[in-house]
Amino acid sequence: MPALKTYVGFISHAWAHHNEYQKLDEMLKNASNFLFKNSSVPRTDPIPAPITTAKLIDALDEQIRITNVVLILSGMYAAHSGWIEKEIAIAAKYRKPIIGVVPRGQERIPLVVQSAAKEMVRWNTDSIVSAIRMHAT
Template identity: 40%
Template sequence: MSKTYKLFISHSWNYSDAYDSLIKLIEKQDITYSNHSVPKDDPIQTNGTDKQLKEAIEAKMKGTSCVLILAGVYSTYSKWIQKEIEIAQSLGKKIIAIEPWDSERTSKTVKDAADVIVKWQGKSVADAIKELCG
């Protein structure tokens, strides 16, 4: 029986296509995982307060093995990704930064917080998950 990795996959709703692509990339790998991210259609996301969203993120993140964050340049300017980094660090969660495919500029904020930085390649992402999230 294979191990199931509990992942919190950070994302910006403004860039949900990158999140969706990452999910597809992970699903093509020989890895079993459960996604503990706050869904886009969660009422807290659309109608809640910042405090409620922070609490929802923390609750989802608590039970995870590690946190995956896309290291696109937009991450540098996202207050929520910064908060997710802070929550992950306060909970002692390992952070995997994933550099977007064919990106010239990436987020120094995310990469500085990361335990490991990988390229946008299925095997690299899966290997990092297996190594850090075990």
């Protein structure tokens, strides 16, 4: 049996919605026949202080540059986050595909995510893994 490819992904998230981020990371790490490495910084392991806007943008740039794919948790809070727009711009700069992941129970999806995403998927491990396999560079 050939070795599995390891997909490196950046999971865009708002720290106020850390539980969704954590659940998505766990879903991907526990998916059958799928290897996933998360390049994003969780709330539990922040960028060392002092944090400036420039330092944060540089860190995001590096986290996205090394990935195969960018996943954006697409709750409506994403529509009001300037950081998500910065992450989308960085992904575009490096030509990284974006997959929008719609949280469980979410009905409305931010236009900024819909416009940038190669694909929008619902909160389902198989759908997310399939989209990563299809679009990852």
